[in-house]
Amino acid sequence: MTRAFVPMFKRLMVLSALLVSSGFASASQLEVDLSKPDVRLDVSFEGSELLLFGAKQTDGDIIVVVRGPERDTSMRLKERIMGVWVNTDEVIFEKAPTYYALAATKPVEFILPKAVLEREKIGTEHLGLKAITAPDGADEATIQNFRAGLIRNMVRRALYSSKNSPVDIVGKQLFRTNLWFPANVHVGQYAVDTYLVQDGKIQIHNATNLQVHKVGLEAEIFSLAHDHALIYGLLAILIAVVAGWSANAVFKKRG
Amino acid sequence: MQIYLPIAEVSVNIFLILGMGGGIGFLSGLFGVGGGFLMTPLLIFIGIPPAVAVGTEANQIVASSISGVLAHFKRGNVDVKMGIMLLIGGVIGSTFGVWLFTFLKTLGQIDLVIKLSYVIFLGIIGSLMFVESLNAMRRAKKAAPPKHKGHNFLHALPFKVRFRRSKLYISAILPIGVGIVVGILSAIMGVGGGFVMVPAMIYLLGMPTAVVVGTSLFQIIFVTANVTVLQAVNNYAVDVVLALLLLIGGVIGAQFGARAGAKLKGEQLRGLLALMVLGVCIKIALDLTLTPNDLYALGTTGGH
Numbered sequence: 001m002t003r004a005f006v007p008m009f010k011r012l013m014v015l016s017a018l019l020v021s022s023g024f025a026s027a028s029q030l031e032v033d034l035s036k037p038d039v040r041l042d043v044s045f046e047g048s049e050l051l052l053f054g055a056k057q058t059d060g061d062i063i064v065v066v067r068g069p070e071r072d073t074s075m076r077l078k079e080r081i082m083g084v085w086v087n088t089d090e091v092i093f094e095k096a097p098t099y100y101a102l103a104a105t106k107p108v109e110f111i112l113p114k115a116v117l118e119r120e121k122i123g124t125e126h127l128g129l130k131a132i133t134a135p136d137g138a139d140e141a142t143i144q145n146f147r148a149g150l151i152r153n154m155v156r157r158a159l160y161s162s163k164n165s166p167v168d169i170v171g172k173q174l175f176r177t178n179l180w181f182p183a184n185v186h187v188g189q190y191a192v193d194t195y196l197v198q199d200g201k202i203q204i205h206n207a208t209n210l211q212v213h214k215v216g217l218e219a220e221i222f223s224l225a226h227d228h229a230l231i232y233g234l235l236a237i238l239i240a241v242v243a244g245w246s247a248n249a250v251f252k253k254r255g
Numbered sequence: 256m257q258i259y260l261p262i263a264e265v266s267v268n269i270f271l272i273l274g275m276g277g278g279i280g281f282l283s284g285l286f287g288v289g290g291g292f293l294m295t296p297l298l299i300f301i302g303i304p305p306a307v308a309v310g311t312e313a314n315q316i317v318a319s320s321i322s323g324v325l326a327h328f329k330r331g332n333v334d335v336k337m338g339i340m341l342l343i344g345g346v347i348g349s350t351f352g353v354w355l356f357t358f359l360k361t362l363g364q365i366d367l368v369i370k371l372s373y374v375i376f377l378g379i380i381g382s383l384m385f386v387e388s389l390n391a392m393r394r395a396k397k398a399a400p401p402k403h404k405g406h407n408f409l410h411a412l413p414f415k416v417r418f419r420r421s422k423l424y425i426s427a428i429l430p431i432g433v434g435i436v437v438g439i440l441s442a443i444m445g446v447g448g449g450f451v452m453v454p455a456m457i458y459l460l461g462m463p464t465a466v467v468v469g470t471s472l473f474q475i476i477f478v479t480a481n482v483t484v485l486q487a488v489n490n491y492a493v494d495v496v497l498a499l500l501l502l503i504g505g506v507i508g509a510q511f512g513a514r515a516g517a518k519l520k521g522e523q524l525r526g527l528l529a530l531m532v533l534g535v536c537i538k539i540a541l542d543l544t545l546t547p548n549d550l551y552a553l554g555t556t557g558g559h
Contacts, residue, residue: 149551233487244321
């Protein structure tokens with residue numbers, strides 16, 4: 001946190017200095033930046049905190065939405081059969097984000113009308129996840145239970161934020177919020193959307209991207225395992241053979 | 256100190272994994288078992304995805320079996336011919352097992368099948384061992400080795416083969432059949448299968464105890480190697496970083512285990528092991544039967 005904070009603070013100072021010197025004349029009305037351009041999953045990755053900060057020229061509320069790569073996601077209902085909990089009904093939701101974070105200067109329901117929240121998919125309950133596979137005769141209420149289950153599961157994994165975390169306003173123009181990426185994040189391109197809202201209307205929408213990727217040894221092992229699975233499997237055995245052999249050699253010396 | 260596992264995609268404490276490897280290695284040196292049947296559920300408990308736990312544990316067993324079998328080879332306790340027969344069955348069984356694993360994964364039932372297999376097999380083996388060790392303690396020092404069974408229908412099977420080292424003349428169908436069953440278990444449960452193979456070799460095939468462990472280890476190497484490659488190719492479920500950490504702990508633990516084992520009596524050891532097996536069995540059974548916190552769970556998302 002502190003390591004991330006210092007360079008961020010410098011950038012924040014530079015940004016505000018720029019804004020002041022330009023006299024707000026030519027600069028765009030909403031500037032957004034991140035304390036780091038990407039999230040790197042390396043050997044010591046335990047989750048990562050990023051700082052999103054920016055400047056706005058007018059009054060108004062700020063909403064920040066971060067979405068991870070989308071993927072069709074299966075949800076299963078457990079039922080007790082002969083005393084044992086068994087997965088039974090399955091609903092597959094089309095293109096559910098693997099990560100969803102929401103931050104705003106106040107609860108989003110007080111900032112934007114419901115129709116806009118649904119259109120922009122702001123808030124987990126407004127994601128509008130569409131079921132592409134469902135058990136025969138499942139009604140909307142049943143699907144809604146599965147949808148709520150999906151969000152609950154993702155919140156428990158810290159991959160979705162259940163309610164919006166705060167966006168702090170610094171002075172009049174500057175704002176900042178912390179984004180948490182837990183250790184179980186998926187790799188891929190993340191969409192970062194920042195909205196400036198006045199009187200229930202989106203005035204400015206700033207869209208940017210963030211890469212979450214494996215680096216170094218992690219990236220090499222992962223791509224070998226997926227792109228050359230057979231070679232990877234054989235290498236795993238080779239490692240095991242060498243390890244087993246040398247373990248035996250150590251035993252022999254001791255014996 | 257945390258380490259991020261590239262395939263399991265979780266962050267784990269490096270000392271916890273080393274300690275688990277060491278602890279199970281200690282037990283494996285103490286009791287002379289592979290320990291896969293304890294390690295795989297433990298890995299699942301600490302949050303490793305079940306599929307990765309199974310695939311990775313198979314990889315680790317390759318290493319521990321190699322280091323074990325070399326010692327047995329030197330003493331001439333490996334019946335290679337019998338091992339190859341078991342192996343033929345083992346390769347058939349484990350290939351079918353990995354296919355079954357992938358199929359059950361698409362049905363969303365793999366976790367259930369892994370857990371049920373554990374409850375059933377650990378329950379049976381643990382109870383049998385516990386009763387046997389109690390009887391042995393009661394009989395005190397009147398130890399009688401298991402007698403060879405008389406002639407039964409097993410001896411009427413065709414394709415008889417002579418196994419010189421095991422001093423047996425039995426149908427090739429028997430070891431191949433045992434190999435198939437253990438191979439399937441190995442793929443689904445992520446175990447070497449020694450805890451099923453060893454009793455089957457003694458009581459079903461009638462092999463002399465001296466060659467049982469070495470021969471079992473010999474064929475386990477190849478079966479678990481087959482499982483490792485197939486799991487890597489079909490399910491991307493082998494994490495070499497995790498396997499390596501478990502190995503390091505396991506090698507060190509096994510040394511201490513073997514020394515401690517020399518100080519305890521055989522039936523006491525087996526009684527202790529039986530209690531531990533039953534403990535793991537009960538823990539998994541509770542997981543299956545207690546009401547989960549959330550009835551809705553994320554399923555598998557059709558590969559990566």
